[in-house]
Amino acid sequence: MKKLSAILLIILFLFNLFGYRVLFYYAQQQSDITLEHNLDQNNYNENELIALTIPLSMPYQHNSDGFERFDGEITLNGKIYKYVKRKYCDGKITFLCLPDYNKMHLEAAKNNYGTNINGIQNNGTNNHDNSKSAIGKNLSTDYEQNVSDYAIVHYKSINKYSLLDKAFPLTTAIVNSPEQPPELT
Template sequence: MKRAAAILLLIIFLFNWFGYRLLSDYLQHRSDTQLEARLDQQQYNEASLIEIRVPLNMPYQSISSSFERYDGEIEFNGIHYKYVKRKVENGELVLLCLPNENRMRLQNARDEFFKLVNDLQHNSQNKNAPAGSIKSPITEYWEQQNNWQVEALARLLHQYTGYANVIPPSPLLTIPAQPPEC
């Protein structure tokens, strides 16, 4: 009986340690796969597409006049976007993207769950704590202002070796001679 209880507690411990992350990663992967399938079948609202233009500095670009299906993703200001279409136009890469709301929702749920499991609380929730309570040494730190300046490096004069002084002005002429005797 003790052995079964120990195994059960170990399984619960390992699930709390790794299982929730694996479960959230699986749900996120499944959501991304479903979104890609909907995008491949063009089951999305054209009005919700966001256009991103990226300048290209490539010679001999292949310019495409119409959009082509493209897979990829980007995170900008905490919002995940999924690429839908792309084309090259006037030296710019034009990407049409959709905000990936399911991924943001799953990531927020994972972060909130992590805070709850690890008993992380915001300062607004700790205001009703008694005055004599012990403060966590992790949350308090000494903030140091580092105003480093690298002006000394900018003032250093770069000295270059002149190769005109190292290489002789005329090529070395070698005269054939008898090899040394051993």
């Protein structure tokens, strides 16, 4: 009887360490498969689509004729969005995204379970030690690239003004080099 109870307690302990993460990971993967299948079958509401426009600096990129099916996901402001379609137009790429409510719900449940099982209480106070070393601060901030030139709009407003179908000419500029390039010897 002692062996059986010890084995059960070890199994419970291992589940609380990392088993619940595996369980939630599996549930999220199944949710992703179901959502991808629905997106491939065009079983989604067009009114829920959100357009995300990002500048794209790729030389010789041609404009797309229309939107094409695209898979992927992005997290913005704590919300998870699944890519549905994409389009290249005038040096920008436009993604049409759907919010993934099921994955957000699973992620929140996983976080709540983890905090409850570990006895962590969040009282709204931040108890982190802010005394980082100067080396840690420099390494973490030197190589961060923040791209803040994106826009989120509803797909209906894009179609209403039909901005995506217009072609705008590229501007050309002659840029002088600040100094003479080195010579080969």
